[in-house]
Amino acid sequence: MKIKKIKIGGVETPNNVFFAPLAGFSDSAMREVCSLAGAGLCFTEMVSCKGLKYTPxxxxxxLHTYDTEKLKAVQIFGSDETIMGEIAKSEHLAKFDIIDINMGCPVPKIYNNNEGSALLKDLLQAEKVISSVAKCGKPVSVKIRIGLTENDYVTREFARMVEGAGASMLTVHGRVRENYYNGEVNFVEIEKAKNAVSIPVIANGGIFSKEDAEILMEKTGADGVMVARGALENPLIFQEILGVSCGYSIADLVSIQIDRLSKRYGSERSAVIFRKQAAYYLKGINGGKKLKEQVFKSLDISEVKEILLSAVK
Ligand SMILES: Cc1cc2nc3c(=O)[nH]c(=O)nc-3n(C[C@H](O)[C@H](O)[C@H](O)COP(=O)(O)O)c2cc1C
Structure with missing residues (x-):
């Protein structure tokens, strides 16, 4: 795929292969791993604006970041334009260069609160939210799905609204809400978004290899790609897609990630936090199931590190 920089308002990313916001996974340590592996931009997981206002x-x-994260991108969610605008301008987000708004989350807890993907069916409210957040003066991006249900797509109209409301980039996850994270990615709908706007459009969904990224770019004409679960399994997917060696092995990256976590949280808590990510690293590895059981029992991060480093290369 064609590697290029992406201009998001006044900010420029080093390349167009991004790491997705992933609740429970894309913490500062994982973002560091992905950026060392070459990702051009990494987002925090979605953070509730109401949460930041009422139970900060x-x-x-x-919102924790490392100074080594050169470009800092936060993803926020909510549906109250006043609170969203207030938080965008607040001290909480002061260190971030880019603010992304989640308009794709399918989970009932969020959806039933008229947040995340629920905004796909409320164009007017979504527009209010984006323009209110954009008033903070920082580049704003929006991440959407193509609709709520199959054959009832909102992509083109929504993309135009996103641009008109003041966003500087749009990411399209090419699946509908009812399909969550499963099934085919709809290339045609992502392409419609790309053709409807002049801001950069990033295509997301189903990238687990360099070839998947190439197909997604070619079929949609998008400006870049966003990798989610593929990077949890193999952060080196970024170097593979970019075609440039990052100089780190998976073992190096795992080691850095674990050290970051244990320094921040101490041995026991980091061992627990790291479990879910360890399961991804151990997926498909010979004897991985047994190692996963050991990791899930351990409350000692040095032991967890030893197990992981005995398994990954
Ligand atoms: C466990 C999990 C957590 C996620 N959390 C978020 C999130 O916080 N914000 C968001 O915009 N998308 C979130 N997503 C969606 C991903 O960013 C991405 O759009 C989706 O997984 C499709 O990409 P993939 O096929 O490459 O995994 C999440 C997905 C998963 C599986």
Missing amino acids: EQSVEL
Whole structure:
């Protein structure tokens, strides 16, 4: 695929292969791993604006960054334009260069609150949210799905609204809400978004190899790609897609990630936090199931590290 820089308002990314926001996974340590592997931009997981306003002690943890993260991108969610605008301007988000708004989350807890993908069926409210957040003056991007149900797509109209409301980039996950993370990615709908706007459009969904990224770019004409679960299994997917060696092995990256976590959270808590990610690293590895059981029992991060490093290369 054609590797190029992406201009998001006044900010420029080094390349067009991004790491997705992933609740429970894309914390600062994982983002560091992905950016060392070559990702041009990494997003925090979605953070509730209501949470930041009313119970900040729970949400601020998700905003942790390292200074080594050159471009910092946060993803926020919510549906109240006043609160969203207020948080975008607040101290909480001061260190971030880019603010992404989640308009794709399918989970009932979010959807039933008129947040995430629920905004796909409320163009007017979505527009209010985007323009309110854009008033903060930082580049704003929006991540959407192509609709709520199959054959009832909103992509083109929604993309135009996103651009008109003041966003500087659009990411399209080419699946509908009812399909969650499963099934084919709809290339045609992503292409419609690309053709409807002049801001950069990033295509997302189903990239687990360099070839998948190439097909997604070719079929949609998108400006770049966003990798989610493919990077959890193999962060080196970024170097593969980019075609440039990053100089790190998976073992190096795992080691860096674990060290970051254990320094921040201590041995026991980091061992627990790392479990879900360890399961991804151990997927498909010979004897991985047994190693996963050991990892899930351990409350000692040095032991977890040893197990992981005995398995990955
Ligand atoms: C466990 C999990 C958590 C996710 N959390 C978020 C999130 O916080 N914000 C968001 O915009 N999308 C989230 N997503 C969606 C991904 O960013 C991405 O759009 C989706 O997984 C499709 O990409 P993939 O096929 O490459 O995995 C999540 C997906 C998964 C599986």
